[in-house]
Amino acid sequence: MQIADHTLTARQHLLVSLCAGLAIAPHTLHVPLPISLFLIFLFVWRLTALRYPQFQPGRWLLVLTTLGGVILTFSQYHTLIGRDAGVGLLTVMMMLKILEVRRRQDLYVAVFISYFVIITHFLFDQSMVMALYLFSVMVCLTALLIEINRIKPSATTLEPFVRTGIITLQAIPIAIVLFVIFPRLSQPLWNLGIGSSGTTGLSDRMTPGQIAELIESPEVAFRVSFDTEAPAAEQRYWRGLVIWDTDGHSWFNRKDQVRERHMQLKAHGEHSYEVFLEAHQQRWLYALDIPVSSKQRFRLSQDLILQRREPVRRSLTYQVRSTTEQQNKVVMPGMLQRALELPDNVTQRQFELVEGWRANAKSPREIVELALSHFNKQPFVYTLTPPRYLDNPIDQFLFDAQEGFCEHYATSFTQLMRIAGIPTRLVLGYQGGEYNELGDYFIIRQYDAHAWTEVWLEESGWLRVDPTAAVAPERIRFQLRNDFGTEGSPAMFQLDELGLVGSSLRRFAHMLDNANIQWRRWIIGYSREHQFSLMRNFGFDTLTPLQWSLITIGLIAIPLMLVALRLVLSGRKQPLPEIIAYERFCKKLARLGISRKTYEGPMDYAKRAIGERPDLTAPISRITALYIKLRYGPNADKSQSKKLLQQVRQFRPGRQKPGT
């Protein structure tokens, strides 16, 4: 067989450098800045050396650079193992390998390391965009591999890509089958003790102005897809956490007061939906007010908050049932006391205001109504840019500025109700959400963050009261508009009056978001549970997970073993030793510039070789005669083929003709 020679063309050098650069590129965002700069430096060095070969580093410089790279990596991470340090080291080493690619073998190594580097990106980012990017890099690498394995370069650039396309298409069914049936770890690999940042949403301590900060962010908090009909906008309160205590300034839950009791609600829950929660580093999970149960058996705390043992460090999908119709009458000993506690800085004005309501009301319910109408009738302004209340936020807000935001209304309402002796607590979460008609789900963004209250009334239990709705009912029904006026100006609301450009932009954004969520839902989120439920649909429900795993491994391993066996067996049919020896002999002559043509017989070849190199007449004739005897003669003698091999081994022709 004709093997192409081992040197590479300048074009192949450039291509392998570019492909490897593409494979590494996204890692420059993960590794520390010095390593990123080092990688870029190496890459530029490589490109320069390709253009001007005098810059190609020698052996010792390369060793020094490698050592420097290891030291740099270690100095950044103080270790060389683990995800981050490992990837740092891998990228540095790979770039160094690219720098020293010289021969065909180096190139193979570089390409296969690139394949590996591609996989490591998924440790950081599993988004669809990244997958598409890495897929295209993989295609480039494979095309490169095809191209360098050709004896003749392809006629067009497209040709190796077409070939890669065919190979990829052939591989896709296998990939799908493996994806669906291959036993999965109960947790994805990239979650093994690995933290990921993600944006944080609401925190468990609320100081005035905190939600206003969140409101500026269009980041997605979570998405919700309803199995049943979605409730109307004014019913879509996404319960996050309940806050009980205050020091007169900020609101929080005192650690010693928190009792970890868990509930089992008997209610049915007429809303069934799936939540795709972004990482928010907290233990609570958002659910439609009020959650009843979750498929994942998350715990429901006594104030009806869905909770997980671990903070949500990566995006999470869960199914919940909620009810918007039933009443929440869960009350625990001490709970009502806690919902009546007041801070020290309650002023006389507040007592007087509440006294006025109490005098006119016959029942707690009427007090609540009076309070709400107070907010409605007084010139309260709903604004995203309220003045800063520093001394006594609630008092200043209620009587001086009267400009505020949901958190101001909710906190002050809570405090007033407590003064009136009605147990009240603060609920934080989100409200509303944008409907994505393409994917039939709601997107809840940070600017949907909201605060409201729950009051305890004997007859109805905990009742949701949203004082913001009394001031700015549009807040509940429409989206907030994301442009902020000057300080103190009333907030604007987004109505469905978008122009053509606006609506098509929104449509495009929805499309993108939908594609992303479906990706996450079906590809990233395809978990062990999904796998088993799928298998149950095919009637494999009698199998335990372990049995299923063993069967799938068997199903994959047996064909692989058969293929391997066939390869081993076909490998047995080794070419005859005399052919191997003769080929080696031809290769040696080819190095002198006398390569055998494929159709050339041994005698003709020997004649030609002797014609070119008369000084080698004796060994060439001897080897050729022996080969002819072994290959074409009768009764081949095995020991003779060893002799031939020996003669070929001893055949070491000098490169130069003697005397020239």
Next chain:
Amino acid sequence: MGPELAEAIKAAGNILLGKQEVVKLSLTCLLARGHLLIEDVPGVGKTTLAHTLAHLLGLNYQRIQFTSDLLPSDIIGVSVFDTNQQNFQFHRGPIFAQVVLADEINRATPKAQSALLEAMEERQVTTDGATYNLPEPFFVIATQNPSHQVGTFPLPESQLDRFLMRISIGYPGRSAERDLLAGGDRRAALEDHPVVLDSQQLSEYQQQVAKVHVADALIEYCQDILAHTRNMPDYRLGLSPRAGLAMLQAARAWAFLEDRDLVLPEDLQAILPATIGHRLQTSGEKMSVSGDGLVKDLLNKIPLP
């Protein structure tokens, strides 16, 4: 190879100046028990070649000039009623010779052609219910004018196949022609040359040729060539298994002349143009390429196994 054969080749080379290769191929054909077709224009030495071979190898020689009115009985012989003995007596025709020169075979009608070709194949003649064996060795050298000349009946493919080889002699080189023109009568020179071999020895050599070893690797190579002609669209018709047998037979004889007891790929390559040139029919764009060039082209495409 015995010294006699080398001597024969040398002597024939002296008669047909500058045509060593042609002489060697003809001898190969004879040793392989095949018949030879020489296709060339008149006057380049076809008859001389036949005559030379017959003389040097000590074989008796007959010449049949084919014409359009030639009858089969003119070749095979005729039964004549003997009035003395009151029965039919078979008078042997010119075909009863060890070397038969069938001159300008394509001038005769197909009927006469097939009479000769049948005799060639069977190595016997059957007429009036009686069978007569032809002498041993029996070697037909047919000549034909290039088929596009006027008044010819081209041999059909099936009959071309009966010839082991087809060669053409070609004009001599300039220096060879000068020697030819300056020298004396070639025929006279031939008559003076002693006979180098007798038919007994020739038969022995023919038997030795059959024993020359053909390795599996070579058979594989031969098969590759056959397969190639069958699979490529360049050829209207691939080579037959008979062509394969002919190739190996000729290669054996060539190797024998090269003084070897085993056949090398080179031997096969050497006899291939002469052996398959007339059996291959080209099609498509290869139509214009002539026999030899075509075979060389084919050889370069097939790697040795």
